[in-house]
Amino acid sequence: MNPNQPNTLPPAYFDDVYRANADPWQFETSPYEREKYATTLAALPRPHYERAFEIGCSLGVLTEQLAPRCGHLLAIDVADAPLERARQRCAQLPQVELRLMRIPEEFPQGHFDLILVSEVGYYWSPEDLARATNLLLEALPSGGQLLLVHWTPPVHDYPLTGDEVHEFFLQKAEATGPLRHVHGQRQETYRLDLLEKR
Structure with a gap:
């Protein structure tokens, strides 16, 4: 690993953040988050996903809203x-299963027809982003969908920006790549991209 590359933020970082504030990003109360969740759910083209996987579910606010559209939802x-x-x-x-799990060191078994990576990719180092991407691609069957949603302004603590995360995945959606870009949108401070396994 390149010693100049930033490291993935460890679990202890998040333990400290939640110790200081039970809802550090105002997931439960922020109008911004409420609008973003609505946009996220509206971006999903299918009314139902049999097996879904949400990485970085935090307090479960989006998990609760996504669950009615899932046969089984694993949120970690x-x-x-x-x-x-x-x-x-x-x-x-x-239908909701909640687990303590750290990607890419751990990864659930089986396939998922929806994987949601929302506000989590920029916590990974470039190396771990690449490892996680390979695992996600293996877990998506043909036609399975991957939804990315990330804050785009830089945050000094974070190894990557939201844009860097999305651009990395979008490289996999070029002509011969394993993914197809279904649609994307950019808001003032976040972006969303939906990709599908070829």
Whole structure:
């Protein structure tokens, strides 16, 4: 690994963030987040996904909204504190499974017809982003969809920007790549891209 490359943010970073503030990014209260969640769900072209995988579910606010469109939704996070809140929020949703898991060191078995990478890719180092991408591609069957949603302004703590994450995945959607770019949109401070496995 190139010593000049930034490292993936460790679980302890997120433990500290949630220790200082139970909802550090105002997922539960922010009008910005509410609008972004609505845009995220509206970007999904199918009414139902049999097996979905959400990486970085945090407090489970989006998980709860996505669940009615899923036969089974595996939602993971690297920190215990937000997962506890997510378990409470999704307690009445039997199709939701919540797990403590760190990608790319760990990865669930099986295939998913929807994988959501929302506000998490910029926490990975370039090397881990590449490793995670390979695992995600293996987990998507032909026709499976990958939805990316990320904040675009740079954050000094984060190894990557949202744009760098999206551009990395979009390289896989060039003519001979394993993905097809279905659609994308850019808002003032975030972007969204939907890709599909060829």
